[in-house]
Amino acid sequence: MKYTFDMPPIVYTAPLDPSKKFILGTQFVFMPYSEEAWKEVRAEWDAIQNAKLIAPEVEDEEFDVPSNSDPSKTYKVVKCSDGRWTCECAGYGYRRFCSHIEKCGGKKPS
Numbered sequence: 169m170k171y172t173f174d175m176p177p178i179v180y181t182a183p184l185d186p187s188k189k190f191i192l193g194t195q196f197v198f199m200p201y202s203e204e205a206w207k208e209v210r211a212e213w214d215a216i217q218n219a220k221l222i223a224p225e226v227e228d229e230e231f232d233v234p235s236n237s238d239p240s241k242t243y244k245v246v247k248c249s250d251g252r253w254t255c256e257c258a259g260y261g262y263r264r265f266c267s268h269i270e271k272c273g274g275k276k277p278s
């Protein structure tokens with residue numbers, strides 16, 4: 169994929185010089201306008217839309233894991249839809265991994 173945008177690309181005409189046109193997305197793909205470039209950008213946008221339709225929606229999964237040192241305390245571990253894990257404990261803050269994530273089946277990131 170050559171371009172990234174989270175909104176449909178549009179053709180922008182320079183206010184002071186109507187002969188100048190550019191193609192824009194929200195990530196400011198800013199390029200001189202041509203039929204060819206516009207077609208390419210549109211195709212890219214359509215591909216992104218199709219990919220979104222095909223990709224299954226995965227919900228975040230949450231777990232409450234008791235603290236090792238204080239059983240009355242629990243930490244919220246979240247398995248994100250993109251496969252990453254987070255935990256609200258201090259250990260996660262330092263190492264991006266902790267025993268709570270491990271207990272939920274998470275693997276240490278390599």
Ligand SMILES: [Zn+2]
Binds near residue numbers: 256257258259260269
């Ligand atoms: Zn933790």
